[in-house]
Amino acid sequence: MTAQASVPSIGTSQVRRAIVPFEQPLRTASGMMRAAPLVILDIRTSAGITGHAYLFCYTPTVLEAAARLTQDVARALEGQPLAPYGAMQQLRSQFRLLGTAGLLDMVLSAIDMALWDAWSQFLGQPLAALLGADLSQPRDIPVYASFGMEDADQTRRNVEQALGEGHRHIKIKIGHPTLGADLTVVEAALAAMEDRASLLIDYNQSLTVAEALVRCKALDAYGLTWIEEPTRFDDFAGHAEIARHVTTPIQAGENLWGPTQVAASLEAGASDLMMPDLGKVGGVTGWQQASAICAARHVAVSNHFYQETSAHLMLVTPGAHLLEVFRMADPILEHPLEVRDGRARVRDLPGSGVEWREDRLQQYLR
Numbered sequence: 001m002t003a004q005a006s007v008p009s010i011g012t013s014q015v016r017r018a019i020v021p022f023e024q025p026l027r028t029a030s031g032m033m034r035a036a037p038l039v040i041l042d043i044r045t046s047a048g049i050t051g052h053a054y055l056f057c058y059t060p061t062v063l064e065a066a067a068r069l070t071q072d073v074a075r076a077l078e079g080q081p082l083a084p085y086g087a088m089q090q091l092r093s094q095f096r097l098l099g100t101a102g103l104l105d106m107v108l109s110a111i112d113m114a115l116w117d118a119w120s121q122f123l124g125q126p127l128a129a130l131l132g133a134d135l136s137q138p139r140d141i142p143v144y145a146s147f148g149m150e151d152a153d154q155t156r157r158n159v160e161q162a163l164g165e166g167h168r169h170i171k172i173k174i175g176h177p178t179l180g181a182d183l184t185v186v187e188a189a190l191a192a193m194e195d196r197a198s199l200l201i202d203y204n205q206s207l208t209v210a211e212a213l214v215r216c217k218a219l220d221a222y223g224l225t226w227i228e229e230p231t232r233f234d235d236f237a238g239h240a241e242i243a244r245h246v247t248t249p250i251q252a253g254e255n256l257w258g259p260t261q262v263a264a265s266l267e268a269g270a271s272d273l274m275m276p277d278l279g280k281v282g283g284v285t286g287w288q289q290a291s292a293i294c295a296a297r298h299v300a301v302s303n304h305f306y307q308e309t310s311a312h313l314m315l316v317t318p319g320a321h322l323l324e325v326f327r328m329a330d331p332i333l334e335h336p337l338e339v340r341d342g343r344a345r346v347r348d349l350p351g352s353g354v355e356w357r358e359d360r361l362q363q364y365l366r
Contacts, residue, residue, distance in 0.1 A: 007081045008047035008122060010115070013074035016040040017067045018364040019060060020331055027148040029175025029206035036328035037063040039070050039107075040361065043114040045082050051118025052354040054329050055110040055279055056305060062103065063366070070107045077111070082122065084115040088285050101257040105280060112283025113309055117352040127284070127352045128312035140343035141314050141323045144169035144200060144302075149176070152188035159192040166341030168197045169225065169322055175206035179215050186222055200251075200322075202228035209238040216246040226251035226273055239270035249273050254304035258282050259289035266297050273321065277304040284313065284352075291317045307337050308353040311346050329354075332361040 021035045039055040055070070057063050076094065080087050092100065092108065100108060120127040129135050145162035147155070147170070155172055162170045172189055174182045189199055201224055207215060212230035219227060226249045231238045233255035243250045252271035256262050257280055265271060276290045287310075294301050295318035302321045303310035305328070314320040323344050330336040334355040338345050347353060 007083060008045045008049070010077045010080050010082050010087065011044035011046055012078060013044070013071060013114075014042040015067050015071040015074070016361075017063050017366045018332065018361060019063070019366055020328060020364045022328065025148070027150065028173050028202075028204045029149060030204055033058075035060075038329065038332075039063070039067045039110060040332075040356070040365075041070055041074070041110050041114050042356075043074060043077075043111070043118055045118050045122070047082070047122055049118050049121045051114035051116070051121070052352075052356060053110045053113035053117060053283075053309075054354065055106055056328060057106075066103060066107060069103060070110060073104075073107050074111055077115075082115065082119055084112060084119050085285055087115055088112050088283075101261075105257050105282065109279050109281065109283040109286065112285050113278060113306075113352065113354075116284040117309075117354060121351040124350050126312065126346060126348055126350060127309065128315040128346050131288075131312070131316045133312070133315040135315075135346070135348055138345060139315055140345050141311055141320070142169060143167065143325050143339050143342055143344050144171050144322045145342075146171045146324055146326050147173070149173035150185070152184050155185050156188045156192045159189050159197075163193070163196055166343075168342045169200065170197050171200035171202055171228075171324075173202045173204060175203045179218055182215060183218065186219065186224075190222060198225040199223075200225045200228065203230045205229045205232050205255075207231050209235070209241055212238075212242050213245055216242055216248065216250075220247045224248050228252070228275075229254070236265055236268035236270040239265070240268050243269055243272060251275055251302070253277070253281075255280065258286055259293055262290040263293045266293065266299060272299070273302065274299050275302040275304045275324070278306040278309055278313075284309065287313050287317075291319075295319060307344065308333070311337055311344050312352060315346060332357055332364065 026033045037057040037060045043051040120130045145167040147158040228251040249272040251273040253275040254277040300319045300321040
């Protein structure tokens with residue numbers, strides 16, 4: 001039997017919608033999120049293996065549209081060989097004239113993640129091992145705990161909780177009405193840390209460039225690990241202006257569409273660090289391309305969301321920095337990512353680690 005004949009083909013897909021409540025509401029400078037609207041994707045193959053992925057849609061408003069688009073786009077792959085890179089090239093070529101930035105890129109990213117999960121299951125390897133990681137010895141990845149925008153008292157409690165869980169890197173969101181309020185929260189976090197952890201802050205694009213220059217320069221005195229997205233993600237010139245005048249590293253990337261925007265952002269000097277989001281950068285395929293661009297520029301890489309698959313990728317990413325763990329899908333996963341003492345460990349099981357706990361998932365389907 002030839003190698004080509006032994007490759008299974010892509011079959012039908014099942015697409016479902018779920019809304020999974022957060023353990024605690026997530027407040028950002030843009031508002032409050034209380035639950036995760038998720039597209040649940042299963043891609044069957046002729047080998048009897050099913051690839052799994054989920055897509056975080058941010059708002060329930062687009063959940064139905066995202067699910068329908070996922071079903072329609074995945075249908076175009078039926079009968080194709082289960083070869084993730086080639087399948088995605090073929091699929092993306094169909095949308096060259098339309099363009100993909102936005103919801104279509106998110107759908108393509110989810111499909112890509114499901115295909116890689118199926119492919120690594122078919123080959124009987126964890127995704128990290130398939131991509132070249134040595135898992136013969138346990139490999140841990142440093143994690144940062146992530147919290148929303150709170151007042152000083154709640155921030156202090158959040159930090160104490162994270163320290164109690166063994167975290168050594170903690171992120172909080174700010175963007176309060178005044179610089180003074182931001183500094184009060186930062187100072188409360190640092191006081192609670194007592195030099196036991198590093199502090200990362202996230203503005204969630206809430207500032208104008210002029211505001212960011214004032215606030216970020218004031219934050220330079222606090223020894224932060226990074227300042228994330230102080231202004232609009234697509235304002236490369238504005239972010240570059242901020243980065244030129246601020247000594248704290250500027251972090252960006254979670255909202256960039258694909259490797260091309262990652263390259264453009266770095267070319268503009270818009271950030272010192274990079275944190276691709278698997279749901280926007282193009283899934284596993286897009287991550288590999290984007291991380292190669294970062295490696296060529298010696299830029300450290302962290303992830304945004306999707307920690308189950310991201311953990312595998314961080315093990316083969318040059319300049320891998322910190323893993324964000326935000327447990328939006330944990331209630332519906334058979335094996336949530338294991339985190340102990342502030343470090344994550346990839347399970348030595350075939351696939352990406354995404355597998356549904358159907359009894360739980362049924363509770364949240366819409």
